[in-house]
Amino acid sequence: MRARTKRSLILLGGLAALGLASVLVLNAFQSNLVFYFSPSQVAANTVPPGQRFRLGGIVEEGSVQRPAQSLLIHFAVTDGARTVKVQYQGLLPDMFREGKGVVAQGVINAQGVFHADQVLAKHDENYMPPEAAQALEDARLAKGGPQ
Known part of the structure; x- marks a missing residue:
C-alpha cells in the first residue's frame, strides 16, 4: 500500500470516528434537554402529552x-392566571410550602394532570429563576393586573 493511500485511509477513519462521536454527544444532549413552561403555556396546549418538561410557578394556597x-x-x-394539577410520589423538599415558588419536572397526561418525578422548591425568598419570574409577570399582565 502506498504511503499516500495509507494517510488518506487514516484521515478518513479519523473523520468517521469524529463524526460518530459528534452524533453520540448531540443525541445524549437532545435526550437530556428539558424545557420550562408556565401553567398558562400548559393550558394553551403548547406541550404535547408525553413530553418531559419543567413546570414552574407558585403552589396554590389550600391545594396540597x-x-x-x-x-x-x-x-x-x-x-396567577392558570392552574395545573400536579401529582408527585415521594418526599418533598423542606422548603416546599403553599404560596411559595416551585419547579416540578415530569410529564402531563391527556387529562391535564402533571405527573412529577422531581420537585424543587425555591430556596431563597429573594431568588426566582428568570424564566419563572417572566412567566409570572406575563400571566399577571395577561390577566389585567396592575402595571
Whole structure:
C-alpha cells in the first residue's frame, strides 16, 4: 500500500470516528434537554402529552393534599392566571410550602394532570429563576393586573 493511500485511509477513519462521536454527544444532549413552561403555556396546549418538561410557578394556597400513610401528594401550581394539577410520589423538599415558588419536572397526561418525578422548591425568598419570574409577570399582565 502506498504511503499516500495509507494517510488518506487514516484521515478518513479519523473523520468517521469524529463524526460518530459528534452524533453520540448531540443525541445524549437532545435526550437530556428539558424545557420550562408556565401553567398558562400548559393550558394553551403548547406541550404535547408525553413530553418531559419543567413546570414552574407558585403552589396554590389550600391545594396540597396528602393521603394518610402514603407518599403520594397532590397540589396545584399557578402563575396567577392558570392552574395545573400536579401529582408527585415521594418526599418533598423542606422548603416546599403553599404560596411559595416551585419547579416540578415530569410529564402531563391527556387529562391535564402533571405527573412529577422531581420537585424543587425555591430556596431563597429573594431568588426566582428568570424564566419563572417572566412567566409570572406575563400571566399577571395577561390577566389585567396592575402595571
